[in-house]
Amino acid sequence: MTSEISRRRLMQFAGGGMVAAAAAGTGVTSDAAAAAPAVPIVVDGCSPAAPTADYLALMRKGGVDCWSVSMLPTLLQMSQLLEFVARNSKHVEIAKSAADIRRIKREGRLSLTIGWQEADLFAAKGESDWWSKPPKTTMRLFYELGVRVVGLIYNLTNAFAGGCLDPATGLSRAGRAIVAEMQSLGMLVDVGGHMGERSSLDVIAMAERPVVCTHSNVAALNPNPRNTSDRVIEGIARTGGLFGVSAIEPFMSWSGQDVGKRDRPKKRADIGRYVDELDYLKRLVGVDHIGIGGDFTTGATSVIRPEESFAFPPDMTYLQDPIQYASGFEDISRLPAVRAEMVRRGWTVAEIDKVMGENWMRVYEASLGA
Template identity: 30%
Template sequence: MNKGFNRRTFLAAAGSAGLVSLSAAGFASKAEEGPAQVNDKINADRAAAIDILKPSKTDLEHGLELHARSIVVDTYGFSPRATLDNAVLAKLMQSGAGDQELTDAGEDMAMTRCVTDLAERREYLQAWEAAGVTCIVQNAGEEGNDPLRLLKRLARFTHVTDHLRTHVSKAVTADDIATAKQAGRHCLCFTTNGVPLLQQWANTTDELRYVHTFYELGVRMMHLTYNRRNPIGDGCGEATDGGLSDFGRIAVAELNRAGVIVDCAHSGPKTSLDAARLSAKPMVASHAGVAAVNPHIRSKSDEIIKAIADTGGLIGVCCIPKFLGGNSDIVALLDHIDHVARKFGVEHVGIGTDTAYTSRLKPGNTPLPPRGPQRTRWEALWPPGSLGGAGQPKATASLAWTNWPMFTVGLVQRKYSDDDIRKIIGENMLRVLKANDPT
């Protein structure tokens, strides 16, 4: 059975490191042993996390064992991505392909080459094994509200789960995730970065009828907004903070009715608060920071976190360095988790990395033709200073998606009980998913 990652390798490395800590160099040399080798990128990222955390041998061993035994759910993230094929892109560019065609081609390759390319498939599965993640709540719908745009990513990841189902299956219930763990598989649970709207505005019922359609396609969570204002409410990038619209209140009620988790990760403060006070079912900020630890447009205030917790929901702390602040490393991630757990309860925090592993495989020697400047996408409203500043390379490496086992080790170091750690790394999201299930 698939154990999630090569535990023997890491425990052997720990044993060679003595009782105090495992050095980065010691880990790197030992990590190449065993039948299921980790690659050099995964190895280097793991070494960075170990060097920052400096866990004792006991904490490292216990954290890795606990991680391997637990159901681990990334409350919002991206499955491993393939390298783009430059030869294909170059041919498209030379034929006069427009921006949208090139974007679609790039997404197709990054998201689905694991199906058709055996080398990419090995890399894809290797990343899953290293992370030891049971389920990713997968971004399967492009930012926006157009159903046709939202369908494209959903189709890509459905294609992956159709063809790699013995390794990565589709999950639509909490029980599906538990079953995948028992079977030694991983799984994807789909979310979209917007509520699908017909945009004909005849009446509110018609406007929201695709919510149920997307539910039937397997979507179990939806963003109310991205960074901009939309008909539902204000995004976090807007200078104003208008909250949910009248239509937005109807949309929240429809998501509750349909069995789709309400997600305010990218919503403005008042929109987030309004949604939490209105939602009749547990809702989430699936990938965000904690404003009390590091103020940022993508962080949630204590008032919002409490309102989300009052629904029975959770905040998934992300792994984006700029949002975390501090040293922008794995320690900063744990600080954000600590704040929510200590102030609002361990039942109301998870980890939503908002990151992905990207294949190390080379794109080939085909040079890409030069492209002129491109206009900023409509959805990409990021006020000055809200992006960039990624921090030191080692700090960023410590937050790598494949370092999920080290997040668990860090929680062990901070003296959380095993039961509480299991809640944070997976069981809390299972509870929210189950509570939203209309069946």
């Protein structure tokens, strides 16, 4: 989550060295590794953080194996990401399937999956043909480059779907065509969160593969317009998908009831409040449909000024300089603290492994291919 102006700056990808591969020099052959029992994968399900050495060090500290890079897409940013991976191929690789993610972990490297938070680039002016039947888009090009998770809309309604600020607006005819093509090709459709309720339910109704919400919070726990209703969460679960829980603080502490009364939460959401979301989801849809989707913006600065922003109005957030996260879970390196709080509350090891990444892997296998 960022302001519509700052978000573009936020995701300017920076170069930099990478953390050395953890498993280098183990002497284990690739055949032996392939035959070994699968080790649980930890997935950072949505993060627009800059891919730098510093951020990868945080992921290593947090125990993360796979990071879903999340961006507002431009051709330049796609090119910069590919250049970054090429420069650091000894330590990181773009994963295009679940098998890739597991293989890259065995090799001691980090895997990246590419996610977009809006789909406008699929229908770029001069690069698509909406007169033909079916429409001709640029989707296949970006699929081959590794794009695997896409939300249609970022808060404000576009040609495809209604944003979270227009919750009664449903999928358009063009949006239905995009969703059908994504599902046919093997791209995960990202609903809830930035997408409004009616459009999210429309996607769920036509889904033939799992759909996900990569990063949002529970509206029943806090009625913020950026949060997702039980109806949508239950619908996501029915498709076999999962709900990724964001660590952004105001989504857990701020709503329209606070506008004009205060400019900061009286009590900041902390790691316990974050795990409250996991507990609620476990009761609502079961442990198989929960994931981590922290939406961390590490490595970039961003200021959100709700009084000046059309896309982030005062009922969605307070002034954030920089973006605020749950106390105790300020960045991905703190992920073990989430695990510890889950243990304290009685979650089993198997349940925690699912939430930490194996649910993402199940969904990736079902949608992207095993």
